Amino acid sequence: MPETQTDVYTAIEEAAKQLYIEALKTIPPDVQAALKRARERETHAGAQDILDIILKNIAISAERDMLVCQDTGTVVYWLEVGQDAPFNLAQVAQRIRVGTQRATTEHPLRPNAVHTVTRQNTFTNTGRHLPVMHYDFVPGDGLKMTCVPKGSGSENQSFLHMFTPAQGIKAVKEFALQCVVQAGANPCPPTIMGVGLGGTSDLVMSLAKKAIFRPLDVRSDDPIIRDLEAELLEAANSLGIGPMGLGGDTTVLAVNIEHADTHITQNPVAVNFQCWAARRRSATFSASGEVQFGF
Amino acid sequence: MSAKDTAQERATAATSDELRLTFPLTDLDALRALHVGQKVRLDGHIIGIRDATQIRIFDRGVQPPLDLTGAALIHTAPGVRKLADGSYEKVCIGTTTSTRMNRFTQGLLRDYGVRAIIGKAGLLPDSIPYLKEFGGCYFAITGGAAALETTQIEAIEEVYWEDLMPECLWKFRVRDFGPLTVAMDSHGKSLYEDVQERAQARLRELTARL
Numbered sequence: 001m002p003e004t005q006t007d008v009y010t011a012i013e014e015a016a017k018q019l020y021i022e023a024l025k026t027i028p029p030d031v032q033a034a035l036k037r038a039r040e041r042e043t044h045a046g047a048q049d050i051l052d053i054i055l056k057n058i059a060i061s062a063e064r065d066m067l068v069c070q071d072t073g074t075v076v077y078w079l080e081v082g083q084d085a086p087f088n089l090a091q092v093a094q095r096i097r098v099g100t101q102r103a104t105t106e107h108p109l110r111p112n113a114v115h116t117v118t119r120q121n122t123f124t125n126t127g128r129h130l131p132v133m134h135y136d137f138v139p140g141d142g143l144k145m146t147c148v149p150k151g152s153g154s155e156n157q158s159f160l161h162m163f164t165p166a167q168g169i170k171a172v173k174e175f176a177l178q179c180v181v182q183a184g185a186n187p188c189p190p191t192i193m194g195v196g197l198g199g200t201s202d203l204v205m206s207l208a209k210k211a212i213f214r215p216l217d218v219r220s221d222d223p224i225i226r227d228l229e230a231e232l233l234e235a236a237n238s239l240g241i242g243p244m245g246l247g248g249d250t251t252v253l254a255v256n257i258e259h260a261d262t263h264i265t266q267n268p269v270a271v272n273f274q275c276w277a278a279r280r281r282s283a284t285f286s287a288s289g290e291v292q293f294g295f
Numbered sequence: 296m297s298a299k300d301t302a303q304e305r306a307t308a309a310t311s312d313e314l315r316l317t318f319p320l321t322d323l324d325a326l327r328a329l330h331v332g333q334k335v336r337l338d339g340h341i342i343g344i345r346d347a348t349q350i351r352i353f354d355r356g357v358q359p360p361l362d363l364t365g366a367a368l369i370h371t372a373p374g375v376r377k378l379a380d381g382s383y384e385k386v387c388i389g390t391t392t393s394t395r396m397n398r399f400t401q402g403l404l405r406d407y408g409v410r411a412i413i414g415k416a417g418l419l420p421d422s423i424p425y426l427k428e429f430g431g432c433y434f435a436i437t438g439g440a441a442a443l444e445t446t447q448i449e450a451i452e453e454v455y456w457e458d459l460m461p462e463c464l465w466k467f468r469v470r471d472f473g474p475l476t477v478a479m480d481s482h483g484k485s486l487y488e489d490v491q492e493r494a495q496a497r498l499r500e501l502t503a504r505l
Contacts, residue, residue, distance in 0.1 A: 067386065067442065069440075107386075110372065110461050170505045174502050184416070185417055239501075245487060246490065275439055276439060
């Protein structure tokens with residue numbers, strides 16, 4: 001256990017390095033379980049073969065300490081900050097940045113971050129506004145940091161629409177299903193479909209992102225939203241797109257919806273897909289600096 | 296990866312309904328015999344290529360530094376470790392989304408003699424006429440399954456255009472590479488289009504009921 005504040009920040013930097021590397025090598029248990037259940041239920045021969053390859057790949061990466069997928073992603077962090085947590089968030093953010101750089105150069109990991117116009121690579125997987133960091137404030141005095149290396153195949157399939165109240169929930173459902181068809185094979189299905197509802201254009205997109213890393217065995221705490229998750233899941237899987245978009249019963253492993261209240265004139269919806277290689281890893285620091293790793 | 300790893304993969308490899316192909320092809324019409332839905336495994340050499348590589352070839356007009364006649368290309372930007380002697384060791388080699396690079400299909404087949412493209416998510420419908428004209432195929436790999444793919448690549452033999460790292464031109468030696476699905480053939484068929492048509496029809500049904 002770290003004895004001084006300096007040690008806590010060193011531990012946070014080490015954890016950030018470790019989270020990024022470990023996230024890339026281990027598929028979370030809830031995602032593995034969903035993939036296995038999908039394989040049992042799948043009736044398409046070609047889709048069964050692809051799900052077998054996916055499960056074999058997960059096993060190989062675990063046995064041989066290899067990366068699951070070559071796309072080391074854009075590093076996204078979601079921080080849950082206890083309202084009484086004794087951490088300086090600017091320091092935390094800086095240590096996460098350094099941990100990400102060290103993981104990239106020391107492992108090494110494929111460098112993906114480039115200047116958006118010149119395409120010059122930073123070679124560190126960090127850069128201007130990268131890693132992406134989100135903050136939620138929660139009760140307690142701990143700090144949970146979740147690392148989500150987000151692959152581009154699925155991130156490139158991101159959608160936003162500002163519907164009107166008159167168009168209602170019907171338009172939202174239709175839009176979400178259109179997104180599944182439009183995304184097709186691109187986001188490496190079977191996917192996790194993250195849906196954001198409500199808020200403003202910026203908030204609804206970040207809610208869709210938050211939704212993609214909610215564990216698959218956790219449903220919305222709002223019964224109306226929970227029913228909508230179930231309805232969209234069944235409808236999406238009836239589209240027949242299948243693993244890798246080559247046909248089958250398994251297109252979406254879960255529909256996760258996060259929602260916010262919105263303006264009287266607004267009805268925003270956002271969709272963000274996560275590939276089957278749904279990588280995430282978290283570390284929780286207590287106020288005294290003890291750390292626990294999880295997913 | 297050691298030779299032993301590859302041998303282990305081979306033990307669980309080729310089944311009787313999989314066709315074996317060696318690249319580069321000596322007969323440029325060889326893939327005309329393939330049809331969508333067939334499974335193939337590759338031996339020989341495959342060439343890694345990606346967005347920046349093809350932008351250099353086609354938009355900047357720079358000749359590729361190796362002969363691509365009869366080649367199988369794979370859409371990839373690998374994770375690698377550079378060794379003291381300047382060579383590269385594989386860390387993780389996997390396959391990216393092909394639809395992004397669709398506009399290069401005609402040039403690759405017509406100008407450079409490429410015959411197979413390996414990737415995920417397919418090429419768009421406007422590539423189908425070029426596959427027909429030049430006898431090309433698109434082979435689908437399981438996206439994200441890069442650990443398995445890495446074990447099937449025996450070596451990184453050459454790396455060209457290192458300034459584009461990691462989007463260089465890569466020459467890989469492969470053995471039992473696959474299984475890959477013939478997802479687009481030279482007879483005008485695309486599994487992606489079949490799936491899209493059915494999904495669109497189902498979407499219309501679902502929408503009518505909302």
